[in-house]
Amino acid sequence: MSEILLLVEAKDGALDKKSLELMQGALGLGRQLGVATCAVVAGSDTARLAESAASFGLDKVYRLEHPLLAGFQPDAWVKGLEWLCGQVNPGIFLLSHSFVGKEVGPRLACRLNTALTTDCLGLSVDPGDGLLVRTKPIYGGNAIASLKCEGVPQMATVRKNAFEPVGEAQSASAIVEMVPDIGEDAIRVKSIKMVEQEVVELDKANVVISGGRGIEAKEDFDMLEALAAAMSKSHGNVMIGCSRPVVDKCWMSSDRQVGLTGTIIAPDTYIAVGISGAIQHLVGMIRSKKIVAINTDPGCNMFKVADYGVVGDYRDIIPALVKKLEEQR
Amino acid sequence: MKEPQIIVCAKQIPDPEAPFSNVTVNVEKKQVAVDAPDVISPYDENALEAAIRIKEELGGKITILSMGRKVSDTVLRKTIAAGADALVLLEDPLFEGLDSGSTAHVLSCAIKKIGDWDLVLTGRQAGDWDSGQVGLIMGEMLDVPCVSLARSIKIDDGKLLVEKSVPVGYEMVEASLPALVTVSNEVGELRYVARSKMLGLLRRPMSIPKWNSKDLGCDIDRLKKLQLTELVPPADMGRQCTLIEGAAQDQACRLAEVLSELR
Numbered sequence: 001m002s003e004i005l006l007l008v009e010a011k012d013g014a015l016d017k018k019s020l021e022l023m024q025g026a027l028g029l030g031r032q033l034g035v036a037t038c039a040v041v042a043g044s045d046t047a048r049l050a051e052s053a054a055s056f057g058l059d060k061v062y063r064l065e066h067p068l069l070a071g072f073q074p075d076a077w078v079k080g081l082e083w084l085c086g087q088v089n090p091g092i093f094l095l096s097h098s099f100v101g102k103e104v105g106p107r108l109a110c111r112l113n114t115a116l117t118t119d120c121l122g123l124s125v126d127p128g129d130g131l132l133v134r135t136k137p138i139y140g141g142n143a144i145a146s147l148k149c150e151g152v153p154q155m156a157t158v159r160k161n162a163f164e165p166v167g168e169a170q171s172a173s174a175i176v177e178m179v180p181d182i183g184e185d186a187i188r189v190k191s192i193k194m195v196e197q198e199v200v201e202l203d204k205a206n207v208v209i210s211g212g213r214g215i216e217a218k219e220d221f222d223m224l225e226a227l228a229a230a231m232s233k234s235h236g237n238v239m240i241g242c243s244r245p246v247v248d249k250c251w252m253s254s255d256r257q258v259g260l261t262g263t264i265i266a267p268d269t270y271i272a273v274g275i276s277g278a279i280q281h282l283v284g285m286i287r288s289k290k291i292v293a294i295n296t297d298p299g300c301n302m303f304k305v306a307d308y309g310v311v312g313d314y315r316d317i318i319p320a321l322v323k324k325l326e327e328q329r
Numbered sequence: 330m331k332e333p334q335i336i337v338c339a340k341q342i343p344d345p346e347a348p349f350s351n352v353t354v355n356v357e358k359k360q361v362a363v364d365a366p367d368v369i370s371p372y373d374e375n376a377l378e379a380a381i382r383i384k385e386e387l388g389g390k391i392t393i394l395s396m397g398r399k400v401s402d403t404v405l406r407k408t409i410a411a412g413a414d415a416l417v418l419l420e421d422p423l424f425e426g427l428d429s430g431s432t433a434h435v436l437s438c439a440i441k442k443i444g445d446w447d448l449v450l451t452g453r454q455a456g457d458w459d460s461g462q463v464g465l466i467m468g469e470m471l472d473v474p475c476v477s478l479a480r481s482i483k484i485d486d487g488k489l490l491v492e493k494s495v496p497v498g499y500e501m502v503e504a505s506l507p508a509l510v511t512v513s514n515e516v517g518e519l520r521y522v523a524r525s526k527m528l529g530l531l532r533r534p535m536s537i538p539k540w541n542s543k544d545l546g547c548d549i550d551r552l553k554k555l556q557l558t559e560l561v562p563p564a565d566m567g568r569q570c571t572l573i574e575g576a577a578q579d580q581a582c583r584l585a586e587v588l589s590e591l592r
């Protein structure tokens with residue numbers, strides 16, 4: 001079989017941690033199959049990124065370099081990666097299940113006339129037919145499916161945390177510069193402007209306090225803020241998160257949404273206030289060390305996965321709790 | 330500009346928000362059974378809402394396209410009650426259990442058969458398999474500009490303007506029509522449909538074309554089923570929950586102690 005290829009992504013100019021996890025997964029498969037494991041970085045100025053990617057024991061790092069690959073214009077990236085696959089014919093192509101991977105993966109798979117499996121938690125190779133076995137959650141996480149697909153390359157996007165990040169290797173990988181053939185005409189969707197909003201990174205928090213549809217009014221999030229302020233004196237970095245209905249009501253921006261289509265986090269403590277515990281929310285926070293739930297419904301799902309449960313109205317519990325915490329100091 | 334012809338792809342699935350205790354995984358048969366009523370996949374409802382808003386502004390026609398087995402009139406007529414104009418069902422035993430690429434092929438064939446269209450909208454992902462592929466692949470197959478994760482869609486002077494959700498905020502993008510857009514929940518929920526309106530509609534006769542693989546002239550060799558090798562329930566997520574009881578004051582005191590121990 002030919003080489004394994006993976007797409008490396010940058011975050012704030014450095015290697016994204018998700019890419020280090022993807023390298024771990026890809027290198028594992030490479031050893032098992034006895035084939036080379038290579039990475040591609042795409043952009044208009046990839047020298048530094050390629051160099052960082054070259055220190056993790058990969059066989060090669062392709063620098064896919066083109067002015068149109070600056071920023072992330074999906075049309076250009078799909079075209080560039082399609083071109084690269086034509087050059088190197090990878091047997092397996094892996095991407096992170098990230099904003100980039102989710103968009104590029106399906107389109108690229110279609111152009112290469114192969115099949116992609118998205119959001120995989122595990123990958124292995126069937127020794128019988130050599131096909132990639134892709135393990136992914138379905139029905140929001142209520143079932144775990146393993147499946148195989150025909151087609152070359154074998155393609156998958158991989159969920160965050162599916163693998164441990166890879167450690168640095170002793171020798172550096174070879175860096176190969178490639179200039180793809182991308183014409184202006186490849187770009188059919190034109191970016192007019194990027195509106196940057198302040199985004200929070202919930203995965204950096206020690207404690208996340210999330211409100212759900214049970215929160216009656218937008219102002220009531222002030223109570224959660226007060227709790228966060230009280231806890232931040234002793235618990236480190238405390239942030240406010242939410243379930244999806246809160247985003248739907250435009251009370252919070254989507255970077256605060258926890259869950260399948262939001263952020264997947266594992267803080268020391270997760271406090272769920274007025275959140276019922278739908279599977280799509282649970283997959284985002286179930287790995288929290290301790291889970292505390294405040295909910296008026298004793299039968300709600302959140303109590304089934306929580307370590308501590310308070311059956312009651314947050315409007316009674318939280319102000320009293322804040323007062324108590326403040327007294328303690 | 331002429332009034333826009335919009336096609337919304339909508340999938341019928343068991344309610345994805347049913348509690349997990351209502352979901353059973355049959356390991357032997359490799360099947361998931363959900364004890365919940367069928368609904369339209371939530372992001373497809375968002376897509377329909379986006380379509381209705383365009384129609385309110387510019388007029389035009391909304392056609393709902395749905396592939397699947399035993400697609401229920403009752404479930405899909407909700408789309409008509411909300412503001413769609415026509416319904417087309419794609420039914421064939423060959424369409425069962427298809428992978429994303431094959432599903433996109435069938436839907437694309439149907440869209441080509443409908444012929445006159447300016448915009449195709451799909452949900453960002455289906456609420457059962459959560460793959461998030463069909464819309465994007467259709468964009469490729471139809472060979473039109475394709476935008477994903479829309480939080481707002483407008484047609485202005487014959488041009489498509491989309492606000493697309495991106496990790497740092499949102500991006501304004503522009504493309505020509507015809508085009509395909511996948512829609513995210515930030516667009517807003519599908520408007521409320523009064524029950525009486527639904528019931529009235531159900532009584533009214535309505536012709537709903539049903540097309541099979543022959544009608545569509547789709548490439549049967551192109552239709553590939555998902556090859557499941559294994560299906561298992563997830564690891565048990567349950568924890569032993571210590572319930573903190575009593576009056577609110579006492580609960581708050583105890584919880585404060587618990588939180589202090591957790592630091």
Ligand SMILES: Cc1cc2nc3c(=O)[nH]c(=O)nc-3n(C[C@H](O)[C@H](O)[C@H](O)COP(=O)(O)OP(=O)(O)OC[C@H]3O[C@@H](n4cnc5c(N)ncnc54)[C@H](O)[C@@H]3O)c2cc1C
Nearest residue numbers: 212213214243244259260261262274275276280296297314
């Ligand atoms: C494909 C797909 C992807 C999804 N992705 C996500 C995701 O990423 N994240 C996400 O969160 N959801 C997601 N969802 C939605 C998910 O299925 C649920 O609809 C959502 O999580 C429910 O949010 P909730 O628990 O806040 O609301 P509800 O289920 O309505 O629960 C509200 C809770 O508040 C309690 N309550 C009410 N009043 C009070 C009070 N005064 N004090 C205390 N408690 C009170 C109620 O008892 C109830 O338990 C997704 C759905 C689909 C189909």
